[in-house]
Amino acid sequence: MWLRISLGILIPAAFLCAQGVQNPALTGEAVRGKVVAETNPFNTEADLQQGSALFQLHCSYCHGSHGEGGRGADLTAGVYNQGGKDPDLFKTIRTGIPGTEMPAVRVSDDEVWKLVGWVKKLGSAGLSEKAPGNAAAGQAIYAKNGCAGCHRIGTDGSDLGPDLTDIGRRRGLAFLTESIVKPDAFVPNRFRALQLEMKSGPNVSGIRLNEDDLSVQVRDVAGNPRSYLKENIKEIHREKPSLMPSYETRLSKTELGDLVAYLNSLKGAQ
């Protein structure tokens, strides 16, 4: 099963009701001479949406438009090496990470807080949602359709598609559903499909691992990393961005709901 990563995330009502503290407690730690609030004071829906827009402007170049990572860390993982509490994230965004490519983001403190809210949302999109389907039935559908041929859950599966071990925490229900029925809608760069039409010998299908002017590196559909000189390739086809087929007509509505419920249940190590 191939899951795309998209922005199609439903903001659950319960989350929206979790309004922040107007006079937050202070940590006592100063960032650039200012004491940082202990909890995010900007956590309304409007703040979140502003945070999303700020993220696209200041962060998406490195972290991906959907937080999927790239030059910067994958923010959907919900794992923050500099600390995951609100003040930690504020400091990371405010001052950058010395010795790395992560710069200080040049926005106001209020806007930093809005970015904090959106970044945390990216890393916990599925936690506040509970799918209505039958997860056990969905697990059987996952097995029957051979999803493990491309995806990994824990130590089982393969690496042609995104790791699903904690996909139920990373992604919301709408995203999961759309990923199954419209897998080409969004594909992270590290899972973009290629078909290499060779000048001689068998052609190759796989996902793109790396590329330069002279060569391209792919993981073929058997899971092996390969490298090819472009002088030996007649044409590289990129028309179909995902290796995953659509399951829109392959699964009934009930089966789709059950599969989404199973994926929603995958929260990873707690």
Add this chain to the structure above:
Amino acid sequence: MKMNKLGIRLGAIVFAAAMVFTLNGQAPVQGSAPQGPVTFDRLLKASAEPGNWLMYSNSYNSWRYSGLNQINPQTVKDLHVKWIFQGRHVEKFETTPLVVNGIMYLTRPENAIYALDAATGRQLWSYEYRNPTRTYNCCGKVNRGLAMLGNTLFMNTLDMHVVAVDARSGHELWKTEMGDYTAAGGYAAPGAPLIVKDKLIVGMAGGEHGVNGFLDAYDTKTGARLWRFNTIPQPGEANFGTWAGDSWKTGGVTTWNNGSYDPETNTLFWGTSNPWPDYNDDTRLGDNLYACSVLALDPDTGKLKWFFQFTPHDLHDWDSTQIPILLDTEFQGQMRKTLAWANRNGFYYLLDRTNGKFLTAKAFVKQTWAKGFDDNGRPELIPGNEPTPEGNDHTWPGVDGGANWMSHSYSPLTKWLYVFAREEHRVFSKNAVPHPTTDEPDRPLAPGALPNAGAYDPALGGAKTAQVGAPEESWGKVIAIDPATGNLKWEHRVLTPPWGGVMATGGNLVFGGTLEGMIFALNATTGDRLWTFSANGPVFASPISYLANGKQMVSIPAGDLIVTFGLD
């Protein structure tokens, strides 16, 4: 989940309407077709695969010899850079890459793994293990390489873990904690592990931190520990009692480099480090077994077969963590199964590897501390070489020794051993030593050391070892040694004592690199320099050679780069 994965993958792929792509096992561009997983049988016969580099020293006898001969005295003048891999890390490379079926696997500081196309250097995948902010490595946040079995790579970490990673994807398969890295003065594991049968042999470091050393074996499938050999005999074990008082509890004796394996006798050979405190022996009178020794172990059980202690009661930090070189040679008219060892203490040794019997020893650098050896190989000491409170500056070799961890090489063509040796002397000082577990629980770093730099902490080692002398009083030299006699056949001098190893090849060349970043090829028969490249980054590693697209390549780290050379 039981299923036909291949068929499912095929079924899951959507092709463009008029185009049919077929599943295939096409080989990478480099031309070395996949030969399947790395089995133990392949490791046993590694020298039969000169196109690959399957383990740290290339073969279990640790010759670090490449049988490839396209690059030779006639062609080496045309050698040039094919590609460079940029580590983009503040720490230098000390790794020996593996090359398997056209893919190069290497470790980058601190504990990252990269898989590259060995022909172009292009990255296929990467894996990064995150250490805690502070680790207790003595000498840089470095790692020296990987081991591989099946389709799994194995790496030691600075916070005392062993990790197994899928060589096809970089996915972590398991992680095992060797021990508490914060215990005593701090443990670390910067070396490369070694596969023997289905076991992963793993050493550890911390000889300057008052640790209690060991060598471990782990199940390559599960990461479960199978045996541990205590390098300091514990109460009730054989040879306990060679340390005064309780000094054995914090005696160091680590296993921080790689080892060798003799399949004929099913014996694992591994060197051990210095005793602790390094230079202050007030509390550790005795021979301090098994410090500064080679251990011969049964790899199935971890039981000791024999040991040989090169430097009893060491006072100069002369670790015996050089990599054992196994070779058969004629000695006094008889063919012997031997172990050749150019030791940090400045002497070349030849031992019978079936029983540890001392055969001969001869200095390969200037030395001032031993006038000879008894029949058992115990050195007869020259007084006055001990560290002193005022500082002893007339003992040769220095604290970094005549040899250190960098690899030596043996060529079956010349039948000589090649060593990149260090000529220098230093100041050996005897200071008061804080106890690692009781005196300074927060283990403060040396003045001026960065908190997270993993800085060498002389306060814990108990000595000040400032270098003395002008450049002309210390230098490096590649030497060719007749293993049966220890006689030097030639010497090639370089400016500075080196931190890089050497590799002999079937092209009758010896490759290496200097601290100034001069990468060179010498004629293995004469020692003449035939080729030089200025990488301008310090070489702290040893070269390898392999085939890409059927062409011989030579790779060597310099600074934070991996530089790879080829002919065309």
